[in-house]
Amino acid sequence: MALAHPPQDRAWRAFVRTVLLAMAGLSAAYLGLAVLVDPYDTGRSTLLSRGAVRPQGPRTASALRGRDPAYAGAVIGNSHIQLIEPASLTRLTGIPFVQLSVPATGPSEQFALLDWYLKHHARPEAIVLSSDAFWCSDDPSFPSEHGFPYWLVGEWPAYLKGLLRFTAAQETINRLGWLLNPRRKQAAADGWWDYESNYLSQGFGRDPAKKAALERSVGPEPEPHHGGPFPVGDRLRTELARVPAETAVVLVFPPVYARAEPPAGSPRAAAEAACRAEVRSALAVHPLSTVVEGRDRHPQAADPDLFFDQTHYRLPLARSLTDEIAVAIVRLRRRAAE
Template sequence: MAVTPQSADRNWLSFARFLLLSVAGVFVGYLALAVLIDPYDTGRSTLLSRGAVRPQGPRTASAVRGRDPAYTGAVIGNSHIQLIEPAALTRLTGIPFVQLSVPATGPAEQFAVLDWYLQHHARPAALVLSADSFWCADDPAFPSEHGFPYWLLGGWPDYLGGLIRFPAAQETVNRLGWLLNPHHKTAAADGWWDYERNYLSQGFGVDPAKKAALEKPVGPEPEPHHGGPFPIAKRFRAELARIPGRTPVVVVFPPVYARAEPPPGSPRARVEAACRSEVRTALATHPSSAVVDWRDGRPGSTDPDLFFDQTHYRLPLGRTLTTEIADAIVRLRTQMTE
């Protein structure tokens, strides 16, 4: 029987339709599987949730840690507040704390983490936020050079869109393997990560070049794109309005090494002080709030043995800072009960 042009066209059309339906079926099947497995354990599907944190970076681990109901207090920021040990804050305040800091993030990413945490903790017992130089950028979008999985902490449309990325597909497979392994490794549920070893392994505190960089003074002029005005004030007020008035909020101006402080009276000194002043003013709109300011010339800031570089302090100073944060939280809670 001869094949007519019309029948050939119908055959090709049927094949193309079959191919498209197959591709669509595979796509829908993968997406359904990914939603079911929930590769980063966001809680959108709890069927395979195991109440443990799979080893991963803090950028993605914030999804599972931030929704954990066991932790009614949170520390949010970047590596400048990451050495605040949550278990120590818990011992000193009686509040179960989780460390949600994500390295190399600024206000945009940190407020996304805060939003996620507040979605799952309507009445937090306490919040600790780190306000470093990234808060003083003059771009209201607070752009970052490093990627951040906003989709992971967003609504369903963003989440579904994020799942079709190749890294998410890889994590879907990785999590499935982790779930099936009876001896799977877990990460700290409270997010504690002491990164001292990482810095020491890179020669900080030993390498002459790194020691010299620590002692290099900053100039008198403001950092690029940090000269004001400061959009952080308006943004921070909006975030604070979402936090219950009885929740203590402590803002930390984290320590920097003395050489990172600008010359007194210089344009940079005035600009940085003005930014911190605006953060303080915004914070004052919250009924239960306090500032822990380590930019006020404390003796510890002059000790090079307490710093890796000009903005990253070591664990001994971190412990001192932890105590001061805890004291502020206890004081605020006492005031709210009087």
């Protein structure tokens, strides 16, 4: 005959069961609320969507900006292309552009944003991509030291799992407060962020140590894990296969300061040239594409007043680069119309 559990044992089991059920109930209730509120306005629930960007960093704001149907063109990259003003591209090309660049990202994060944008724009008119040193890793996973919310721009299972974190719960509350505020602040809808003032406040352009760093020459050897092979070529081919043939694709090799160019004939120069050649080869699979070359001794690259550091240029050079990008887009679209 089975022995009966002691009363205290049965009471403990009942208590644990009650606690677990309560936790499950609270988790389900929170998840339901979070899905309804959609804290980062991904569009999975539009009941509380107001079509405005709540002030936040570009890592999370890109979920709303990337799905906004108002923008038929997108700029995707990191801080090396972030000073390209979308309104200027719009004025020069007639295509409404959005900036989806996110600082400190590489190809993995950027292609995730491209996928998200294409998911919500079946036939975009133009896409601008930026290929910098982060694209030249020999690791096909393109690891990053900085976190990125892939779950925001992923499928439903990843999204639901992503909501089960403290930061998402905080943002759910923050968004409710923002929605209830009649004088709520809004961020730029097109993603434009002029970060010049941030750099200037840190002493760039004035601090002697930072000026000295700008003039430091790079060595002849490639950076670790940047000597090849370059798997970004295969990844880019895969991504471009999803881009409609009639979409103009401009790939930018952003300028670097002259001192950041490796010595001519060095292994590093050969590796960087080989990486760019692989990217060019991959880009060629798209019928309406071209490159805007900011490397290879760009004529403005020797002016220290145009750079904060060796890879971040200032607004005057950004405006010149914007003009080049716009000319390339107009030329591609004209070619397509012929």
